[in-house]
Amino acid sequence: MLFHVRMDVKLPRDLSAEEAVEILAREKAYSQDLQKSGKWRHIWRIAGQYANVSIFDVTDNAELHEILSGLPLFKFMDIEVMPLVRHPSAVRGDDS
Template identity: 75%
Template sequence: MLFHVRMDVRIPHDLPSKETAEIIAREKAYSQELQRSGKWRHIWRIAGEYANYSVLDVNDNVELHEILSGLPLFKFMDIEVTPLLRHPNAIREDDT
């Protein structure tokens, strides 16, 4: 199942910079491993914001929740999820 996910990050300004850097490093490693596995198919930064649009390809809602709640920055995020279905007019067969 494909899901379009918007993630807005709001790290508290009073979080120590060392802790912030460690969380961001873990976030990068976690998200890149999910990209390599094919679960996190696309990620785009939203210009001018600490936010992204992503497309995840997972088995079900439970797997999506597990992945998102496993993000090191999860407790600092506002997340919006939209399930996606292949459009009947789509011409690319590899976008399922």
């Protein structure tokens, strides 16, 4: 089941450089593990923004929330979620 998620990151000004490096490394590892597992199906950077658009493929809403609320950067993000369904004109097998 697919979800469209947009994440906008706002790092607080008082985050030290060390903390930032550490949290961003954890975020990257967390994201890549989920990408490899197939749960986090796509991720793109929005040009000119500290933001991404992602497609998640999860079992249900609960799994989606568990993944998102577990993001190391969760408390520094604005997140918007839209549930997706297969489009009646889609030809690509895995767009659902």
